[in-house]
Amino acid sequence: MYEIDINLPQKSYPIMIKNGLMDHMGEEIKKIYKHKKIALITDKNVEKLYGKKIIADLGKNGFEIKMIVINPGEQSKSLDVLANIYDELLNFGITRGDLVIAFGGGVVGDLTGFATATLLRGIPFIQIPTSLLAQIDSSVGGKVAVNLPKGKNLVGNFYHPKAVFIDPELLKTLDKRFLHDGMAEVIKYGCIKDKDLFYRLLKLNSEEELFDHIEEIIYQCCKIKKEVVEKDELDTGERMLLNFGHTLGHAIEKYFNYEWYTHGEAVAIGMYHITKKSEVMGITKRGTADLIKEILKKYGLSYILPKMDQRKNIETIGLDKKNKGKDINLILLKEIGESFIKQMDRENIDAYIGRENDDEEC
Ligand SMILES: NC(=O)c1ccc[n+]([C@@H]2O[C@H](COP(=O)([O-])OP(=O)(O)OC[C@H]3O[C@@H](n4cnc5c(N)ncnc54)[C@H](O)[C@@H]3O)[C@@H](O)[C@H]2O)c1
Known part of the structure; x- marks a missing residue:
């Protein structure tokens, strides 16, 4: 396992990198989160490939899960999808003591990060990036955002996750074009x-x-x-x-x-x-x-x-x-x-x- 700590004046958090990390994600999350409720945000492609597995693993570790699945692609980084996520999180009864997981590429990460930065003035979140771009770039460094019709990432903030868990083996299912990207x-x-x-x-x-x-x-x-x-x-x-x-x-x-x-x-x-x-x-x-x-x-x-x-x-x-x-x-x-x-x-x-x-x- 490779581990890196990001140390900032207001916040420190670990990045863990290991092939096969997905197999014991529940245990890892248990080490840093003591409550029960978790909302997991992902996109349809990632859900289809890994949804059941991650839900089963988190469930096995005693967590109560709500999964929110968005359409894949940049169009989902919008104010409309964001409003829908706020709604679903509130319907789940999320509080500032609970946890949200961003499980997907940079789109899911940026959108989830922005939703958690702003809803209830901040809910803790974890990044489990699944695309190469998200694993080496967008999940680290705290930039979160959604797009406006006038341009990309125009509404955003700096909001860091509680931890970043990277399993490079997930990249084996990534489309070649996104791997090259x-x-x-x-x-x-x-x-x-x-x-x-x-x-x-x-x-x-x-x-x-x-x-x-x-x-x-x-x-x-x-x-x-x-x-x-x-x-x-x-x-x-x-x-x-x-x-x-x-x-x-x-x-x-x-x-x-x-x-x-x-x-x-x-x-x-x-x-x-x-x-x-x-x-x-x-x-x-x-x-x-x-x-x-x-x-x-x-x-x-x-x-x-x-x-x-x-x-x-x-x-x-x-x-x-x-x-x-x-x-x-x-x-x-x-x-x-x-x-x-x-x-x-x-x-x-x-x-x-x-x-x-x-x-x-x-
Ligand atoms: N926050 C930052 O610092 C930062 C930095 C760079 C880019 N970004 C943002 O990241 C976004 C792009 O991220 P991206 O390239 O990950 O795009 P993406 O999230 O759209 O993912 C690319 C595609 O790969 C699919 N996918 C993801 N993981 C998969 C897996 N393991 N197996 C199979 N398919 C998988 C997704 O469903 C999607 O279709 C842009 O919105 C960009 O603005 C943010």
């Missing part, structure tokens, strides 16, 4: 902070080999996230490094209405493209963009920037909630494993995001 964020950690992780990933030759090392890879990613979040919980400094590839990535996702590219796919293109530009400018060590291209191809991710209206992109980037005033914080690499924040005037962003004549077509 999560790998984009794993690669990102390597790019910004961990050269060894990057080169280890580059050496793996099959999905089987990836799964042989997945426990340790998840541990490594969560450790990086811990370090960054502990230094900058509220995302005003070092935590922004986690946005490497995201400025352009978000613009790509939005441009195609969140229908064509997954988050990870868009971030992958963003990481490669921004590095290619900064390399030409002499900011990044030569050869870095090619290394990123090689690793993206290996994990089934595209690096090719689609044709987009540049003006629209700049507008989208300007609206990103991470920007302050006229300034944009762009994350660049010095080389693999070393990143920094470059603050620039929004008007200068053009040089970093446009297509070049030699860019491959898609």
Whole structure:
């Protein structure tokens, strides 16, 4: 078992990572929660695969369970679904002494986190992330949110779970596209902070080999996230490094209405493209963009920037909630494993995001 403690001024909590952890989740929860009532929020896909198993295990440990099942997908991170969850939790008679479990990918985690942060001014919750993205990123660090028609994650807060329980074996049922999607964020950690992780990933030759090392890879990613979040919980400094590839990535996702590219796919293109530009400018060590291209191809991710209206992109980037005033914080690499924040005037962003004549077509 790998264990990491997140230590923040107001709250500390453990992250536990172990293959097969799901088999004794009830026992683990019993160690940190003494009451009986638990509401478990999940989505239909996860419920179908693991619902019976987790309910049986929690029941065996004497818990009284209410399961709330939402539709899978980003559309569920909405105010309507949130209102429904409030309703169901209140019908269950939930109090601030009870517990809610987020059992699913990032959608379930963000939505459950926001519901528990706000209902009754805060109900304790636990994260049991089931997608790769959720296991290495969204379940750690306390960002919780729902979307508005005007944009993603516009209503949110920082609200940390009581614990995060990660069973990498759950990833074996994950659709390949979502596995690759999560790998984009794993690669990102390597790019910004961990050269060894990057080169280890580059050496793996099959999905089987990836799964042989997945426990340790998840541990490594969560450790990086811990370090960054502990230094900058509220995302005003070092935590922004986690946005490497995201400025352009978000613009790509939005441009195609969140229908064509997954988050990870868009971030992958963003990481490669921004590095290619900064390399030409002499900011990044030569050869870095090619290394990123090689690793993206290996994990089934595209690096090719689609044709987009540049003006629209700049507008989208300007609206990103991470920007302050006229300034944009762009994350660049010095080389693999070393990143920094470059603050620039929004008007200068053009040089970093446009297509070049030699860019491959898609
Ligand atoms: N809070 C944060 O810090 C943070 C960070 C990054 C992303 N996010 C958010 O995370 C969300 C994306 O998360 P995601 O990629 O996990 O998406 P998701 O929750 O939609 O899960 C992806 C798909 O995989 C399915 N699934 C999940 N686990 C499975 C399993 N073990 N086996 C089979 N299928 C499984 C889900 O049903 C869904 O269809 C976005 O809303 C994003 O904004 C939040």
